Amino acid sequence: MSILEDIQTKPAMVIMNGNHVTEQLVADVISYLGGSPLIAEDYQDDANLVPLSAAIDLNMGTITKSSHQRLIQLGQTANQHGKPIVFDPVGVGASPLRKAQARETFRESFNASDSRQLE
Numbered sequence: 363m364s365i366l367e368d369i370q371t372k373p374a375m376v377i378m379n380g381n382h383v384t385e386q387l388v389a390d391v392i393s394y395l396g397g398s399p400l401i402a403e404d405y406q407d408d409a410n411l412v413p414l415s416a417a418i419d420l421n422m423g424t425i426t427k428s429s430h431q432r433l434i435q436l437g438q439t440a441n442q443h444g445k446p447i448v449f450d451p452v453g454v455g456a457s458p459l460r461k462a463q464a465r466e467t468f469r470e471s472f473n474a475s476d477s478r479q480l481e
């Protein structure tokens with residue numbers, strides 16, 4: 363079975379934190395492929411939603427202190443439930459803040475060996 367058929371025949375909810383530039387586009391691509399995007403901004407949703415999801419999309423795009431904390435919370439819950447995570451560290455090479463926040467996301471939400479790739 364192809365990956366596309368797989369997505370279209372099984373429930374494939376993808377939970378995202380968004381950025382306010384490409385959020386709609388990413389949700390539309392997930393829908394177009396047959397998945398079901400759901401943008402979850404409040405951590406109180408995570409314990410219910412994450413177990414139902416097929417994958418989690420974390421995007422560092424329009425980062426603020428609070429959106430960074432949100433990204434880490436969602437990543438941690440995804441990791442606890444063994445869900446695949448796609449992480450887009452937007453602009454990671456462009457500023458020390460972004461690099462530090464991407465490293466922290468890896469350290470807190472993924473396993474330690476992954477974060478070495480950002481050294």
Ligand SMILES: Nc1ncnc2c1ncn2[C@@H]1O[C@H](COP(=O)(O)OP(=O)(O)O)[C@@H](O)[C@H]1O
Pocket residue numbers: 451452453454455456
């Ligand atoms: N190391 C860098 N030095 C200068 N500018 C950078 C660097 N890394 C990223 N940028 C700038 O930030 C923008 C967004 O970064 P990124 O999301 O990583 O690229 P892309 O848009 O190709 O996914 C890039 O298009 C580039 O203009």
Ligand SMILES: Cc1ncsc1CCOP(=O)(O)O
Pocket residue numbers: 381383384422423424450452
């Ligand atoms: C331009 C821009 N600025 C902050 S987020 C963003 C969009 C990121 O786009 P992509 O998901 O293609 O890296």
